[in-house]
Amino acid sequence: xxxxxxxxxQPRYWWGVVAFALINLGxxxxxxxxxxxxxxxxxxxxxxxxxxxxxxxxxxxxYWPGIFVGELxxxxxxxxxxxxxxxxVGDSLAALLAWLLLNSYKTFRxxxxxxxDVVKLTMLAxxxxxxxxxxxxxxxxxxxxxxxxxxxxxxxxxxxxxxMVGNLVVAPxxxxxxxxxxxxxxxxxxxxxxxxxxxMILVVVLPHLQWYGLRNFDPQFHLxxxxxxxxxxxxxGFGVAMTVLTSASIAVALTLGEARWLGMAIPYTExxxxxxxxxxxxxxxxxxxxxxxxxxxxxxxxxxxxxHDGLTGLLxxxxxxxxxxxxxxxxxxxxxxxxxxxxxxxxxKNINDTLGHDMGDLVLQEFAQRIxxxxxxxxFVARLGGDEFTxxxxxxxxxxxxxxxxxxxxxxxRAPVNLHGHEYVVSGSIGIAVLNATVTQQLSKSSRTNVAxxxxxxxxTAMYRAKRNNAGFMFFNSSMDINAKLQLRLENALRLALSxxxxxxxxxxxxxxNSERIVGCEALIRWRHPxxxxxxxxxxxxxxxxxxxxxxxxxxxxxxxxxxxQRWREQGLFVQRVAxxxxxxxxxxxxxxxxxxxxxDDTKIPANLLELEITESVAMSNAQLTVDTLTALKQRGxxxxxxxxxTGYSSLSYLxxxxxxxxxxxxxxxxxxEHDGDDAAAIVTATIRLAHAMNLSVVAEGVENYQQxxxxxxxxxDVLQGYYYSRPVPADEYAIMxxxxxxxxx
Numbered sequence: 224x225x226x227x228x229x230x231x232x233q234p235r236y237w238w239g240v241v242a243f244a245l246i247n248l249g250x251x252x253x254x255x256x257x258x259x260x261x262x263x264x265x266x267x268x269x270x271x272x273x274x275x276x277x278x279x280x281x282x283x284x285x286y287w288p289g290i291f292v293g294e295l296x297x298x299x300x301x302x303x304x305x306x307x308x309x310x311x312v313g314d315s316l317a318a319l320l321a322w323l324l325l326n327s328y329k330t331f332r333x334x335x336x337x338x339x340d341v342v343k344l345t346m347l348a349x350x351x352x353x354x355x356x357x358x359x360x361x362x363x364x365x366x367x368x369x370x371x372x373x374x375x376x377x378x379x380x381x382x383x384x385x386x387m388v389g390n391l392v393v394a395p396x397x398x399x400x401x402x403x404x405x406x407x408x409x410x411x412x413x414x415x416x417x418x419x420x421x422x423m424i425l426v427v428v429l430p431h432l433q434w435y436g437l438r439n440f441d442p443q444f445h446l447x448x449x450x451x452x453x454x455x456x457x458x459x460g461f462g463v464a465m466t467v468l469t470s471a472s473i474a475v476a477l478t479l480g481e482a483r484w485l486g487m488a489i490p491y492t493e494x495x496x497x498x499x500x501x502x503x504x505x506x507x508x509x510x511x512x513x514x515x516x517x518x519x520x521x522x523x524x525x526x527x528x529x530x531h532d533g534l535t536g537l538l539x540x541x542x543x544x545x546x547x548x549x550x551x552x553x554x555x556x557x558x559x560x561x562x563x564x565x566x567x568x569x570x571x572k573n574i575n576d577t578l579g580h581d582m583g584d585l586v587l588q589e590f591a592q593r594i595x596x597x598x599x600x601x602x603f604v605a606r607l608g609g610d611e612f613t614x615x616x617x618x619x620x621x622x623x624x625x626x627x628x629x630x631x632x633x634x635x636x637r638a639p640v641n642l643h644g645h646e647y648v649v650s651g652s653i654g655i656a657v658l659n660a661t662v663t664q665q666l667s668k669s670s671r672t673n674v675a676x677x678x679x680x681x682x683x684t685a686m687y688r689a690k691r692n693n694a695g696f697m698f699f700n701s702s703m704d705i706n707a708k709l710q711l712r713l714e715n716a717l718r719l720a721l722s723x724x725x726x727x728x729x730x731x732x733x734x735x736x737n738s739e740r741i742v743g744c745e746a747l748i749r750w751r752h753p754x755x756x757x758x759x760x761x762x763x764x765x766x767x768x769x770x771x772x773x774x775x776x777x778x779x780x781x782x783x784x785x786x787x788x789q790r791w792r793e794q795g796l797f798v799q800r801v802a803x804x805x806x807x808x809x810x811x812x813x814x815x816x817x818x819x820x821x822x823x824d825d826t827k828i829p830a831n832l833l834e835l836e837i838t839e840s841v842a843m844s845n846a847q848l849t850v851d852t853l854t855a856l857k858q859r860g861x862x863x864x865x866x867x868x869x870t871g872y873s874s875l876s877y878l879x880x881x882x883x884x885x886x887x888x889x890x891x892x893x894x895x896x897e898h899d900g901d902d903a904a905a906i907v908t909a910t911i912r913l914a915h916a917m918n919l920s921v922v923a924e925g926v927e928n929y930q931q932x933x934x935x936x937x938x939x940x941d942v943l944q945g946y947y948y949s950r951p952v953p954a955d956e957y958a959i960m961x962x963x964x965x966x967x968x969x
Contacts, residue, residue, distance in 0.1 A: 230285060240289045243278055247271050247293025250393075254385070255297065264301065264364060265382050267498060268471070271297075272356060272386040273393025275318035276325075276348070280333050280394075281401055284322050290315040306367045313359030321352035321390070333398035335460040336516035341509045345391060353386030384498035391505045392471045399464040416454075416462055420469050423450040447473075451504050455511035463508035471501050534584055535591035538605035543613055546603050547675040550617050551658070561658040562625035564614040565682035566594070566632065569650045569690065570844070571610040573811040577848065582642050586649060593635040598628055613682070622657050622698075629653045629696040645847050653696035654685025691765050714770050716752070717763055721776060725751045728783050729951035730801070732966050733922060733944045736936050740964050743800035743834065745944065746784040747951045748776070768806065777809040778818060785826040785833065787954050796961050800862055802834035807841045811848070816855055823859075830860035838867045842881060850880055857882045864922065868910060879917060885942075886914050890925025893945070896934055908938045915939065 230236045254266040275290045294311035302310070325331035325340075325348045332340050361379045364370035370378060447470045454462030530542035538546070550561055568590065575583040587610060594612055595604055603615040614632075616625050632653065639646035656678045685699035687710075720726060730744040750758040767773045784803050791798045809815065823830055835856060842849045842865060853863055868886040888910055895903035907923070914921045923935050926945030935943060948966040960966055 228285070236285070239282065240286060240292070243286055243289030244292035244296070247274060247290055248296045250274055251294060251297035254389075264298075264369060265360070265378050265385070267381050267385045267388075269382075269385040269389040270393040271389065272314065272317065272353065273389035273391070273395075274397060275314060276321045276352065276390060276394045277333075277397035277401075279318050279322040280325060280331060280398060284319055287315050287319055290318050302369060303367065306363050306369065309363040310360055313356045313363070316359070317352040317356035317386070320355055321348040324348040324351060334402045334516075335395060335399060335509055335513060336520070338510060338513045338517060341506075341513040344395070345506045345509060349387055349390035349394070350383075353383045353390055356386055357382035381498075384502070388471065388498050388501050391502055392467050395460070395505070395509060396464040396468045399461040403461040412458065416458055416465055419450060419454060419458070419462065420465060423447065423466065423469060424473065448504050448507075451508035452511060455508050455515065459516060460509060460512040463505075463512045467501070467505045467508060470504060532606040535588055535606050537591055537595075537612070538603060540605065540607045543603065543605040543607070543615065544675050544679075547615060547678065550615065551674060553617070559617050559619055560621035561678070562616040562621040563656050563658075563678050563682045564616070564625055564629055564632075564696075565654045565656070565679070565686045566612040566614070566651055567653075567686055567690065568610040569652060570807050571649065573807055573844070574647065574649070576808075577811045577813060577845075578642065585642060586640055586647070589640050590636065590649070590651075594632055597631040597635055599624075602628070613679075622655075625655045625657065626696070626698075629655060633695050645845065647845055648843060652686055652690035652694075654682045654687065654689055654699060655696060656681035656685060656699040687769070690769070710766070713763065713766055717750075717766060717770070717772060720750055720752075721772060721779070725753070726776065726779065727751055727953070728780065728787065729953060730957040731944060731951040732949050732957065732960055733802075733942050734948050734966060735942060736940055741799060741960060741966065742942060743802065744957060745802040745804075745836070745951075746780065746787075748780055749951075764806075768808065773806050773808050774812060777806055780804075781819070782822050782826070785822050785828045788828050788832055789826045790954075791958060791961065794958065796958060797964075798832060799961070800832055800834045802836050802862075802864065804836045804866065805841070807838075807844060810837055810841050810852065811844070815852065819856070819861070820859075831862065834862040834864060836864045836866040836887065839865055840867075846880065850882070853882050883919065885920040885922055886910065887922040887924055887944075888940070890945070893923050893925040893931055893935075894927070896931050897928075904934070907935070907940075911938050911940055 250271040251269075254269045254271060271293065278286055278289070291311040291314070294314045295307050298307040298310050325343050327343075329339075331343060335341055335344065357379050360382060361370070361375055364378070365372050365375055447466075451463060451466050451470070454466040458465075530539060530545075531537065532539045547561070547563070553559070568586070571583065571586070574586055587606070591604075591606060591612070594614065598604055598614055599616075601617075605613045605615070607613060614625075614628060616628065618624060633651060636649065636651050639648050641647075658674065658678055681699040681703075684703050685697045688703055689695060689697040727749045728746045729749050730746055732741045733743045733745065734740065735742045748760050748764075750760075750763055752758050764773075767776055781803050784801050788798050788801055805815075812818075819833075823833065837849075856863060862885070863881075863883045864885040864887055865881070865883055866887045867889040888907055892903050892906050892910075896907065911921050920941045921939075922942040922944060923931075923940045924944045926932055926935065926943045926947045928947055931945075932943060932947055949960065952960075
């Protein structure tokens with residue numbers, strides 16, 4: 224059983240059909256009254272045909288029954304029911320043909336803002352639909368005997384041109400009025416349109432009016448064309464449609480209307496002349512307006528490319544700087560402050576490197592939308608390139624607003640991003656620079672560009688400080704400039720350090736709680752600076768990450784640790800496992816397994832002597848990738864530990880998914896056993912019980928005194944590491960401990 228379309232069950236559709244049928248009936252009756260031809264059955268002006276096309280274009284072809292009903296009711300009083308029905312069928316088919324031709328190749332735009340759409344309407348759909356309706360109607364009149372065959376050609380011509388006038392005057396007017404209303408024209412546009420129409424009426428009509436009536440009226444319709452061109456140049460397609468409609472109204476009122484009112488016969492040649500003039504003035508006007516609209520669209524596309532980011536649709540750097548300069552000028556007058564938020568996604572390069580740039584683009588698009596939803600309507604959001612975004616804020620309380628918006632953005636970023644069924648957590652860092660109103664009021668026009676660049680630099684500096692301090696967002700202050708210069712020198716020194724061999728590995732032993740003997744150690748990097756001496760890793764690891772040196776330095780650390788194990792073995796020492804930390808960038812690099820295999824193969828070290836530590840945040844960055852990588856490492860026999868356990872989120876729910884051997888209690892919990900005893904003790908004991916329930920070993924780092932040691936021993940911690948047993952020491956000192964098998968405590 225065939226199912227009826229859903230819209231047939233909607234009362235709204237049937238009310239629409241009824242309304243359109245009544246409108247069509249009224250327009251058809253008007254056409255038959257104002258310009259009857261061939262015994263009143265053919266009209267020289269047929270507005271109903273244009274209305275039919277407009278309704279189908281705007282609301283859909285399903286409203287064609289309104290055409291049929293309206294035409295039937297308009298003609299059934301003067302024609303037989305079969306002939307009136309054929310008229311309705313013919314006009315319905317004509318409107319449907321026009322809709323089909325308009326939407327062929329690509330969807331027709333009722334705004335008529337492209338030359339192709341104007342050509343399809345004026346030179347294809349309008350004449351074809353008019354010819355179909357005229358042909359069916361004339362044949363029906365001749366066959367029924369309502370019109371002699373000798374009048375067929377003249378009737379066909381009048382009917383065709385009459386429908387053409389309706390199609391080219393009424394259809395564009397309705398479509399463009401609808402589009403213009405939706406676009407909400409400005410008051411200036413409405414005023415200019417009204418002035419144009421009024422001036423056109425005055426110029427064309429008033430000079431020819433006579434005190435004794437309009438019988439000798441001879442309108443100069445060629446004077447209408449300049450007004451059509453004016454409308455096209457200034458007001459676009461809507462102006463042309465209103466001008467043409469007004470022109471048609473003038474023509475009908477002063478020729479056909481007068482003749483109809485006085486009962487005069489209308490010669491066929493005058494009817495054809497009038498119809499031709501109305502067609503001729505409409506087509507060029509719409510073509511000119513469409514050409515100008517296309518030019519405007521092209522200019523807008525160029526502007527969009529010049530001032531918008533192609534990936535996210537946000538403003539780009541050029542647009543932001545322009546807006547920043549304008550805002551500085553405005554704030555000179557109103558006394559407002561300016562705040563600039565500079566945002567960068569943390570470790571975004573890892574996503575590009577491991578998942579590909581397509582996935583990276585999806586992340587950027589997602590966070591662009593999140594940022595837009597976090598700001599106010601008056602704020603400006605821009606993407607500068609890569610993973611850098613900015614938000615520009617102005618107001619009396621710009622500083623407070625900037626802090627609130629920055630926190631809101633960071634809050635929205637906590638939600639994972641879903642990429643092809645996998646969830647990824649990406650954090651961000653934000654720097655904020657504020658330009659006070661007192662400063663902007665002292666700026667000259669030439670200096671505003673420099674101030675905009677300086678504000679960008681300050682926000683960028685604050686962002687890097689926030690990233691380094693893991694602070695979320697920070698405001699710029701003058702001390703950051705000094706630190707930025709020091710940072711630059713530090714970056715250059717680190718690049719030299721790798722090439723000059725200034726890095727060293729120190730080793731901190733791990734001690735069994737059962738035997739107090741050494742069961743392994745952790746390899747920790749140090750920087751032997753030529754003037755500053757031994758530099759701790761917390762002073763430079765973050766910089767290595769930011770400048771991209773963490774991968775070569777991490778590879779160097781792994782290789783040197785394995786080479787040192789091999790030397791100890793050659794010295795006859797009983798070598799225990801050596802743990803090496805893997806950074807986020809290292810763990811996510813595609814060739815991690817190949818690099819580890821090569822190091823183990825080159826150094827001849829058994830895989831079970833190598834322990835790899837990853838932090839909980841690294842493990843959580845991409846849970847499925849973590850599972851796959853850890854599984855591959857375990858298959859090689861490598862020992863796996865989760866470092867800094869308890870500092871991340873969702874630890875308990877994800878821990879069981881990872882094929883690991885041990886968890887390391889973060890030093891912050893160990894040290895809090897003395898200062899925040901109850902809470903820290905609860906966390907530590909819960910971690911130990913959880914790990915043991917999953918057959919995992921527990922290592923506590925940061926053990927510095929016997930009270931901490933005794934607590935951890937009491938609750939069953941397996942391995943201890945910290946200054947209580949030994950500080951990190953050079954390889955030769957650790958070799959002595961390794962030979963003894965235990966550390967010197969105290």
